[in-house]
Amino acid sequence: NAGVTQTPKFQVLKTGQSMTLQCAQDMNHNSMYWYRQDPGMGLRLIYYSASEGTTDKGEVPNGYNVSRLNKREFSLRLESAAPSQTSVYFCASTLTGRAFFGQGTRLTVV
């Protein structure tokens, strides 16, 4: 039982490049989330998915897209990376409100 697994752990992109952050959970949770955390800041919701096949925008969705491929997987895509997207990204899933987080992806856009 691995919980929530995110890949990659670290990534450096050039401005304009694209990439997909992968997230998978093996706890059979319905809800999954993507957050970003800037240095010294809180967790800001990018997108969330209440169930397979549904996604909704959070607080800061601009510049991102998501795919809820199945119940286990929820990916986050940056189509054209910008320096403002430099951050730590956390995937999470919830059961009855209790959130379990992945280990995070530290993304730097240069």
Add this chain to the structure above:
Amino acid sequence: GENVEQHPSTLSVQEGDSAVIKCTYSDSASNYFPWYKQELGKRPQLIIDIRSNVGEKKDQRIAVTLNKTAKHFSLHITETQPEDSAVYFCAAPSNFGNEKLTFGTGTRLTIIP
């Protein structure tokens, strides 16, 4: 949607003293209130939570209290230790069916030896 406010943003306490962090929420339908601890460079982890049918919950040195009338809940850490130094986040779900979580802005707690 839910609006969660957390205070203070930073807190320094002497080792052995108590620390209290407070959060207020806006959605009166919210009925679940967790607290997360994030150590430097790590992921947030749940440390305690409370549901709206109780007013207080305790787990060793940590406790959470809830005032549904005033729409606020608090984290209490007693007999603080250096390993309690971390950032603490409160959260509230805006819709229990969706479980969409809104987090507070975090409190950086520093324990002074």
